[in-house]
Amino acid sequence: MTNGTTRRRHTGFLAVLGMAAVALGGCSTLLAVRGQQRLADTTCVVSGTVRAEKPTGAPLVVVLLARGGEDFVLVDYFTTAKPGPWVFGVQEGTYWVAAFEDVNRDGAYQDEPFYRPDPSRPLVLTPGQRVADMDIVVPAAGRALKTGLLTLKGLMARGEEAQKSKSIYALSKVGEIASLDDPRFADDVATAGMWQFYDFLIAGRAGIYFLEPYDPKRIPVLFVHGIDGTPRNFTQLVAKLDRTRFQPWVVYYPSGGRLDVLVGWLDELFTRLELSLGVEKAVVVAHSMGGLVARGFVLRHHETSAKDPIRTFVTISSPLGGMAMAGKGVERSPVVVRSWYGLAPGSEYLDGLFYADPATRKHRRRLPEDVAYHMLFGYRGESGDGVVAIASQLRAEAQEEARSIRGYDEDHTGILASPAAADHLNAILAEVR
Numbered sequence: 001m002t003n004g005t006t007r008r009r010h011t012g013f014l015a016v017l018g019m020a021a022v023a024l025g026g027c028s029t030l031l032a033v034r035g036q037q038r039l040a041d042t043t044c045v046v047s048g049t050v051r052a053e054k055p056t057g058a059p060l061v062v063v064l065l066a067r068g069g070e071d072f073v074l075v076d077y078f079t080t081a082k083p084g085p086w087v088f089g090v091q092e093g094t095y096w097v098a099a100f101e102d103v104n105r106d107g108a109y110q111d112e113p114f115y116r117p118d119p120s121r122p123l124v125l126t127p128g129q130r131v132a133d134m135d136i137v138v139p140a141a142g143r144a145l146k147t148g149l150l151t152l153k154g155l156m157a158r159g160e161e162a163q164k165s166k167s168i169y170a171l172s173k174v175g176e177i178a179s180l181d182d183p184r185f186a187d188d189v190a191t192a193g194m195w196q197f198y199d200f201l202i203a204g205r206a207g208i209y210f211l212e213p214y215d216p217k218r219i220p221v222l223f224v225h226g227i228d229g230t231p232r233n234f235t236q237l238v239a240k241l242d243r244t245r246f247q248p249w250v251v252y253y254p255s256g257g258r259l260d261v262l263v264g265w266l267d268e269l270f271t272r273l274e275l276s277l278g279v280e281k282a283v284v285v286a287h288s289m290g291g292l293v294a295r296g297f298v299l300r301h302h303e304t305s306a307k308d309p310i311r312t313f314v315t316i317s318s319p320l321g322g323m324a325m326a327g328k329g330v331e332r333s334p335v336v337v338r339s340w341y342g343l344a345p346g347s348e349y350l351d352g353l354f355y356a357d358p359a360t361r362k363h364r365r366r367l368p369e370d371v372a373y374h375m376l377f378g379y380r381g382e383s384g385d386g387v388v389a390i391a392s393q394l395r396a397e398a399q400e401e402a403r404s405i406r407g408y409d410e411d412h413t414g415i416l417a418s419p420a421a422a423d424h425l426n427a428i429l430a431e432v433r
Helices: 003-017 019-042 187-195 197-202 231-239 259-277 290-304 324-332 338-343 348-352 396-401 419-429
Strands: 044-052 060-068 071-080 084-090 093-101 123-125 130-138 173-177 207-210 219-224 246-252 282-287 310-316 372-378 402-408
Touching (some): 071 084, 071 259, 173 259, 219 231, 290 348, 338 348
Parallel strands (some): 044 130
Antiparallel strands (some): 060 071, 093 123
């Protein structure tokens, strides 16, 4: 990352969080954001829980089906390592929900226990409809009528019109190999992921990318960028990573989306990789707002994973106490970027990362005891790193859980290019066993 690029990401973050960003953008920005939010508001959400009548310990796969002529066609799928919640985000239409136990763990249905939907009772979804609490029990004796129906491979982004009928999960990349120089990771594309987050999803840019072929002998390090960020922000940290022991994975997400939705999305994508590749150990490293997404993910994955592989979690210059400018934007801006709600100090999402009851803050919600948590923070003067206040970076509840806390005389994005910060990160990773 050049100094110029660092400067652009730094000033871009400030612009994002201030109401001035919207005002300076003029009517075109207002209309673009409102248009994206209307698209998001028309997305239907279908959710529930799934379990097996006679558990075998196998992954459970919930599938979303639609009619294709006389047959059902696969629209999307959701994999969970153990009984628990599932969710789909999809456009209006007529669907059916089925589920099966993936007993042989091959990502395809092959005469395994199957919950078959009633063809005469479809889900007819209108724009923005929410259907919750669908509890599915996969019967031990249940079977699908066609064994070749549910091969869960090859779900990739299609043409734009076809994509709009698919769930956001189906449009995400899961383990695609890319370079940090990939045009998709350019600054302007990342910015579009904030202001035009729905188009970002439809274009099939979001996902978990590999920077090299997967190696089962090396531990994945999952890098999570912040608002208006891109995987390129981690160029220096990736370059200094000990590649004999670790392999870099990068998350790319539309940073204008709701943080709780991003957490569920990331958990699902990571679960697919964990189960298909047999991942036994992993590390999560997050910068800025990515720390809020990543903490939610770490907490959620511990609840959903049968054998949680996450061993170490590192936040870098993360606004763990929120951003006052985001709170002002929520209160006063004519258009509110959805991620601002979670960034606002005292928000339900933010306090929910540290309390089981965010409204009263009586019951602490802590990271799993076997996850080593480390905090890196930046400072340039008394107020913080030029973007996030020191008090927010060093939220007291997070400090209680941290095994190390290290500060650097760097601004908000400069810390990612700091040789000292890279050395400290490598020292943290050297302790992963």
